[in-house]
Amino acid sequence: MSYFFQLVVSGIVVGSIYALSALGFVLIYKSSRVLNIAHGQIIAAGAFITYAFTVFVGVPIILSFFISLVLTFFLAMSVERIFLRRLIGEPIISVIMVTIGLMSILDGLIYLTPFGTENFSFPEFLPKTPISIGGVSISWTQLVGVIITFVLIGGFSWFFKKSTVGISMRAVSDDQLASMSIGISVPRVFGLAWATAGLSAAAAGSIIGNITGLNFDTLHAFGIIVFPVVILGGLDSIAGAIVAGIIMGLIQQFAAGYLDGNWGLNGTADVMPYIILLIILLFKPHGLFGIHEIERV
Amino acid sequence: MAVNRWVATGNFFSSYQEEQRIFITHTDRLIFCVAVTLLFIWPLVFELSNKFMLVIDNTLIAIVAIYGLNLVTGFAGLISIGHAAFVGVGAYTVASFATVLGDRHLLITHGWPLMIVIAGFVGAGFGAFVGLPALRLKHLYLAIATLSFQMIFQWVINFMTFFDQGQTIPVGRVFWFTGRIVRRQHYLFWYYVILVLVVVLGFAVRNLLRTRYGRCLVAVRDNDRAADAMGMHPGFTKVYAFALAGFFAGVAGALHAYLYRGVGIESFTLHQSITYLAMAIVGGLGTVVGSLCGPAAIQALDLAVESLAEHAGALLPAALNLSTALRPLSFGLVIVLFLMFEPRGIANWWRIIRSYVKLWPFRY
Secondary structure, rough: OOHHHHHHHHHHHHHHHHHHHHHHHHHHHHHHOOOOOOOOHHHHHHHHHHHHHHHHHHOOHHHHHHHHHHHHHHHHHHHHHHHHHHHHHHHHHHHHHHHHHHHHHHHHHHHOOOOOOOEEEEOOOOOOEEEEEEEEEOOOHHHHHHHHHHHHHHHHHHHHHHHHHHHHHHHHHHOOOHHHHHHOOHHHHHHHHHHHHHHHHHHHHHHHHHHHOOOHHHHHHHHOHHHHHHHHHOOOOOHHHHHHHHHHHHHHHHHHHHHHOOOOOOOHHHHHHHHHHOOHHHHOOOOOOOOOOOOOO | OOOOOOOOOOOOOOHHHHOOOOOOOHHHHHHHHHHHHHHHHHHOOOOHHHHHHHHHHHHHHHHHHHHHHHHHHHHHOOOOHHHHHHHHHHHHHHHHHHHHHHOOOHHHHHHHHHHHHHHHHHHHHHHHHHHHHHHOOOHHHHHHHHHHHHHHHHHHHHHHHHHHHHHEOOOOOOEEOEEEEEEHHHHHHHHHHHHHHHHHHHHHHHHHHOOHHHHHHHHHHHHHHHHOOOOHHHHHHHHHHHHHHHHHHHHHHHHHHHOOOOEEHOOOOHHHHHHHHHHHHHHHOOOHHHHHHHHHHHHHHHHHHHHHHHHOOOOOOOOOHHHHHHHHHHHHHHHHHHHHHHOOOOHHHHHEEEEEHHOOOOOO
């Protein structure tokens, strides 16, 4: 039984980080209807910036975490400004293809740095002995990571519910024309949505980098899992992204814990999310919390 | 009305038959015939190295794959981020036959045209299955469905012992009427096979677009509700488009398997899918000419990047692998720049040149 609870705990740890990274993705989709295929690369970039400041420059890790958040904030904002601003009004299909191109560009830029091919791991700054309660153990890195994740998710929720910028973002996602008529600058909101998404992606990347170590392929795969998460949660629901993130983390851990090694299966944690994604697309395409689109084609 | 079909300076159609013609003027037909003849003759005239021939063959295979991608992305307006996986389905169909029957079985070596067709139909089956969400959903979701197919495909190949976990599975040399194709003739032989397929399938695509179904496809892309109101079924049209794309991809995959005499996972990854998308975009979405130009342009870019990386690599520290970095970088830049500044691709330049020549010496 303690094995089961161990899986639940690590599922929630990974899942909450999925939730955090999916949050930014949903935000971009909600405000501008763009699927950001390059989200995984932004996550990886955030993690690498944190590492670079911690180890190469020698800044305390907490400080470099915040530096990374700020830099990625501006990185995502400038991506929007340079590439996507001039495509407003173009067919949505070409905007999505631009983000595929962006994914490729960021890939190339990351391969230019040592991070593209080599593995790194963050220096230990927390006690090494894991906490264990009743046979279930959780490492300090995981615990702190989860706490930061939940604080950030809470912060974002407050931001959308109460702050003026958050409310204007929700207004734009609801109706662009109406929000323009009451004086909201729609392009500025798009930029802010991208920037906020970059911020949450960088936070998720840094936390997962601390837990699993830095490897571009792993971080990239981590970034692509936002797609199953957001589809499960419903593409346009922030609450859905959070719930689905945790569900997806649990599913992955259970798959790894109970399926691997049996019936000649291996690495099922990597493929389960995508199988679920295809099934959901076939039977319940609006996800758990998404708006039921009446229009069918 | 008797129009001079050699020097027509504009379109003067007076019936639908005239508009639907594959070649509008005799000059077009002449240019096409000369081009195809040259393509057939030139390997006999020039002495070519195997390495160069391999690049050419690769480009031609990519053209076959891009025909399919162009049908689904250009004509049906659905993004496919998993096209390399569909090509992989074709290649691994041949590989599975080779694993089960042995790589020198009669069916592999003598029945290769049959194998290519089988691979095409298997690809079509997978394409239709992945396209099934199209019955309920719009393009955004389909992009994600194809992406997830790509991930599932990679997992299946990497973790199943049947597929040798992504290691290269050998496929035997084929036989022709003259006997076994030896190493020296291998690339030349496949050049001709693929060239014939490129021409035949090119006509097939061009012809498809003037049939009822082809026009359905364009109608659904441009306005699905209007298409629905006119009695077409948008969902099935899209599923069918995916199946067709899968067919072309499967054929390309089988050719790839035979050309390299082996199948490994590294040719069918997400990066390759993006490369295919880059080819389609650079060539020009929704044109047959684009399907021909795009792969050629990207292959040329690839060669240029390779040689640049080789020259620059001498100056830089050895730890830095420049070509793995420059490839995605240049492909991504090409995608983004073309979408921003020339969304209609190289095919548009071809169109401009053609209309200039047609109207010369007048401006318009």
